[in-house]
Amino acid sequence: MVVTPEDEARAAVREQYDMVVAQQDEYGWRTAIIDTGDYLVIFVKIEKPHGRTFVLSLRCDDYPEQAPELRFVAPAAFDQPSDAWAPAAEFCPRGESIVNEAQRGPLPVACIKGHRDYYAGGWHQGWSNPPAHDHSLYQLVMNVRNAILNRWS
């Protein structure tokens, strides 16, 4: 049996996804995963108490060679997850460490380690294959969750 780079990427993503799933009751997030045929996409729903509901889309193409692409999509996307959901600024959190749209692209960018835009264009260093513990996909979800609860709105 031939193991392709795509198979290796799927296995690496699944390992991290299983860790996220294992803690969903503890941290109150909800998870889903889809296979587009070329790569996996993880969806994580995080509800801020007395606040908004956020849905993260993590496109894991060529993981861990490159970091997952983090986007915020409509909350409805969680119930019908697909890669057809378009991200939009209105679905993004706001607050400290969020770079507003038009500064680095058409969407706001979370300045938080572990996702592709954070490292793009040499903005920050630190991505490696395999990723360091504090840059891992699981830790990204945890960091975003903590930021939503404590820093973002």
Next chain:
Amino acid sequence: MANHEIRIIIVYGTNKPLDVKSDEAIGTVKVAAMGLFGIPASEQGQYILRAKIDGTEEQLNEAKTVEDYHLHTDQKVTLAAGTPFGCA
């Protein structure tokens, strides 16, 4: 109060038990928790411990002790990145 040992649960993707003493500093507990997951002590500045204290999740002060927070057996303590942000 007499020094005694309890077993807390460190959460970092998977859950792992850690035996700690009541007079142990949170900073020491953190390094031990990192060791459970193969994270070298040299990276301790990049991590924090969080736990629910009186129903509210908060970052634990590393200068305080296990007893100061009344951590108890089977209490879940989260190991998390302390400075995940790249800019203000």
